[in-house]
Amino acid sequence: LADQQLNGSNPRVYDFKTAVHDIEARAQPGDVIVFTPSYLDHVVGYYEHEGLKLQAMGQDLPEPRRGHKVFVLASFQDKPQFRAAARDAVKRLSRRHHLVHRESVPQITTWEFSR
Numbered sequence: 001l002a003d004q005q006l007n008g009s010n011p012r013v014y015d016f017k018t019a020v021h022d023i024e025a026r027a028q029p030g031d032v033i034v035f036t037p038s039y040l041d042h043v044v045g046y047y048e049h050e051g052l053k054l055q056a057m058g059q060d061l062p063e064p065r066r067g068h069k070v071f072v073l074a075s076f077q078d079k080p081q082f083r084a085a086a087r088d089a090v091k092r093l094s095r096r097h098h099l100v101h102r103e104s105v106p107q108i109t110t111w112e113f114s115r
Contacts, residue, residue: 014075015105016040020047022103023071023110027052032062035073036085044073057085064097064115072111 023033029051035044038056045054055062057072064070070093074086086109093099093113101112 014107016043016075016108017047018105019073019103019108019110020044020049022105023073023112024049024052026101026112027069027071030065031069031071032064033071033073034061034089035075036089037076037079037082040073040075057089061089061092064113066115069100069112069114070097072113073108074110075108077107077109 020033024047027033027049030053031051032053032055033044033049034055034057035041036057038058041054041056053062062070072086072089072093074082077083077086090099090111093111097113097115099111100114101110103110
C-alpha cells in the first residue's frame with residue numbers, strides 16, 4: 001500500500017497542479033478551460049486561475065473569441081467515455097480554430113486553441 005501511495009513512478013499519479021499551471025502561464029482573463037470528466041470540477045477549481053472560466057465538457061463547446069483561447073484538459077483517458085469526449089472536443093475545435101499547443105503530464109493531456 002505504501003508503495004502505491006509514495007512511489008513516484010506509480011501510474012496513478014495525476015499531475016493536475018502542473019497541467020493547470022501550464023495553462024495559466026499562457027492564459028489571460030476571459031479564456032476558458034473545458035475539462036473532462038466533469039467530476040474534476042473541484043480538482044481543477046482548487047488551483048488558482050484568476051479570470052479563467054471553467055466548464056465541464058459537454059455538447060456545447062465555447063468558441064474562442066478573437067484574442068482569447070480555449071484550453072481542453074482531459075484526464076482518465078483510460079476510460080473510453082472520457083477519451084471519446086476529449087477526442088470529440090479536440091476534433092470539433094480543430095475544424096475552425098488553431099491548435100496552438102499540446103502538453104502531456106502524468107495522466108493528463110491539455111490542448112490550447114485560439115482563433
